[in-house]
Amino acid sequence: MDKYVLKYFNLIRTIIAILIGIFICILIIFIISKDPQDGLRYFLLGPFTSVSRLGNVIEMASPIILCGLAIAIPFQAEQFNVGAEGALFISAAVATGFGVSTAFPKIIHIPLILLVAGGVGAIWGFIPGILKAKWNTNELVVTLMMNYVALFLSLYIINFHFRDKKANFLVSYQLPKTAWFDQFIENTRIHYGVLLTVVLVILVYILLYKTKLGYEIRMTGLNINFAKYGGINTFKIIVLSQVIGGFIAGIAGISEVMGIHRRFNWQATPGYGWDGVTVAIIGRNHPILIAFASIFIAYIRVSGQVLNLLTDVPSEIVTIFESIIILLITAEAFLSQWKYKITVREAEKREVKVESAS
Amino acid sequence: MTPILFASIGVAITTLSGAVNISLEGTMLISAFFGVIVSAFTKSLILGLIAGILAGVALSSILSYFHLKLKADIILAAIALNLFASGLTVFLLYIFAKDKGTSSSLRSLVFPSIDIPILKDIPIVGEIFSGHNILTYFALLSVLIFYILIFKTPLGLRIRAVGQNPDAASSVGINVNKIKFYALILSGFFGALGGLYLSMGYVSWFARDMTAGRGFIAIAASNLGANLPLGVFLASILFGTLNTIAIYLSSLQIPSEFIQMIPYVATIITLAIYSIQASRKKRKS
Numbered sequence: 001m002d003k004y005v006l007k008y009f010n011l012i013r014t015i016i017a018i019l020i021g022i023f024i025c026i027l028i029i030f031i032i033s034k035d036p037q038d039g040l041r042y043f044l045l046g047p048f049t050s051v052s053r054l055g056n057v058i059e060m061a062s063p064i065i066l067c068g069l070a071i072a073i074p075f076q077a078e079q080f081n082v083g084a085e086g087a088l089f090i091s092a093a094v095a096t097g098f099g100v101s102t103a104f105p106k107i108i109h110i111p112l113i114l115l116v117a118g119g120v121g122a123i124w125g126f127i128p129g130i131l132k133a134k135w136n137t138n139e140l141v142v143t144l145m146m147n148y149v150a151l152f153l154s155l156y157i158i159n160f161h162f163r164d165k166k167a168n169f170l171v172s173y174q175l176p177k178t179a180w181f182d183q184f185i186e187n188t189r190i191h192y193g194v195l196l197t198v199v200l201v202i203l204v205y206i207l208l209y210k211t212k213l214g215y216e217i218r219m220t221g222l223n224i225n226f227a228k229y230g231g232i233n234t235f236k237i238i239v240l241s242q243v244i245g246g247f248i249a250g251i252a253g254i255s256e257v258m259g260i261h262r263r264f265n266w267q268a269t270p271g272y273g274w275d276g277v278t279v280a281i282i283g284r285n286h287p288i289l290i291a292f293a294s295i296f297i298a299y300i301r302v303s304g305q306v307l308n309l310l311t312d313v314p315s316e317i318v319t320i321f322e323s324i325i326i327l328l329i330t331a332e333a334f335l336s337q338w339k340y341k342i343t344v345r346e347a348e349k350r351e352v353k354v355e356s357a358s
Numbered sequence: 359m360t361p362i363l364f365a366s367i368g369v370a371i372t373t374l375s376g377a378v379n380i381s382l383e384g385t386m387l388i389s390a391f392f393g394v395i396v397s398a399f400t401k402s403l404i405l406g407l408i409a410g411i412l413a414g415v416a417l418s419s420i421l422s423y424f425h426l427k428l429k430a431d432i433i434l435a436a437i438a439l440n441l442f443a444s445g446l447t448v449f450l451l452y453i454f455a456k457d458k459g460t461s462s463s464l465r466s467l468v469f470p471s472i473d474i475p476i477l478k479d480i481p482i483v484g485e486i487f488s489g490h491n492i493l494t495y496f497a498l499l500s501v502l503i504f505y506i507l508i509f510k511t512p513l514g515l516r517i518r519a520v521g522q523n524p525d526a527a528s529s530v531g532i533n534v535n536k537i538k539f540y541a542l543i544l545s546g547f548f549g550a551l552g553g554l555y556l557s558m559g560y561v562s563w564f565a566r567d568m569t570a571g572r573g574f575i576a577i578a579a580s581n582l583g584a585n586l587p588l589g590v591f592l593a594s595i596l597f598g599t600l601n602t603i604a605i606y607l608s609s610l611q612i613p614s615e616f617i618q619m620i621p622y623v624a625t626i627i628t629l630a631i632y633s634i635q636a637s638r639k640k641r642k643s
Contacts, residue, residue, distance in 0.1 A: 327420075
């Protein structure tokens, strides 16, 4: 058994972190709730109470998955780009502007808007990328700042150029129908952007693990000096990893606009970029695991909404839960003693085997 | 300006010790919350102050425990703690005030404003320098404290040594982790004061996510000011001024978004210039 524990150590560690999180939340529910059984039931099974809630999980997971991918690609190259939030916002604003001011048949309009969004996101990734590659400027701080630049620039674009004056809130004009991702499951808002997300998960997986570029990205992340010595153009990789990440973040925002809101209706950044960081951590930068982690996060978020609606437990318990999990998963030394013990035991066993064989 | 000045001093101290602390957003939030709650229930300003500071320092301690002991990446752990602070405060707000928006149903206390004798009677000058909140004066004093701490005390010397080259520092017998721990705790202390000013000086209630990104703005300010006392001070004034201009402009229907953007763009440009200079210096040597 020890062998399997070692092989799947990271997975087991993640599961233990999640179990600890769940345990703490159950404890909190029992302390504060007058009807803890209801609270517990909705906390664990909330999304299963209706089809539309189950649909909510999928809808919500989609942008989180895309942001997770957008964060994971630079993370794999050891670039701390946390700019998905800003890239998503500015791309959605520009692409919405493009969408409402152009008219094409659907089959051309949708790809064009996606390309505009991706392009803007790519530019948003290029800036910190080139600064880092050329002069070693701290990409974390630059991208943090760019998130704010994106926020204000987008609000300006929407407010002064595409604002729907008939609406009471700061929202853009509605996108023409040719720019809509249609919703195709009744009682839910699941739209074709969700399918696009699935395709992108597979594409990013292939990119990272089956292509030369992906190999170079991962090598640069593992050891940049080694990668350089081995002939990898790390300058290119540092820039490119953030450009590709920005492109995907760009798609994340506009996909939700095209599939659900049909107009730009954000007054503040929606937080998907930060969720992307969360799921990239939980999924250890692996596209497939990120997809599962995102569905998990979306699931507990919807649980939170159900809790809020039907019980006396505030939905923020879910936020606390998330933060505990991230803390435990990022803590490299968490359970490391256990791993150490097993490793030693396993090594001893092997030694005994070798000795008895000789 | 006051909360940003406090927080950017906090960020600057950790940056000097070699780590970017992006958890000040959470620190300020949690201090703002506990200051209000404790002062409302105990009717004591001092207890509110202590609770706020303790809460902020506690969050920094958790961060340093996970970063230094459990080897978590400080950025990811800080992101988690920001999330934690945001969730916990709203959660507890609902428990204590039965409201998820603000704590205005609770009667919490505020820090007093101070008139400076003589100075307050001089026209214009008196208006500018007198009648501010006591925490604002303490923020100004903190710039001096920060200066003395970093440049005139052994601890400050060690913090800078650890930040510039941890291996060299450790080779002369400095306990690197301990120094980093002190830097993080100090940063939590200053961040806490910034948070307290928000909820018990600037206004008299706690509102969900009321820090509104000031913890991140502080990172900008401390970077813009090269993490040095005078620089941090001037950068905070710049940020405060631009914010006031933006509020004024938006009432005039002029796009205030561009004014609001200036601090961040300025920070990016400054950072780029610093790093270009640094890489040139490296190439020369």
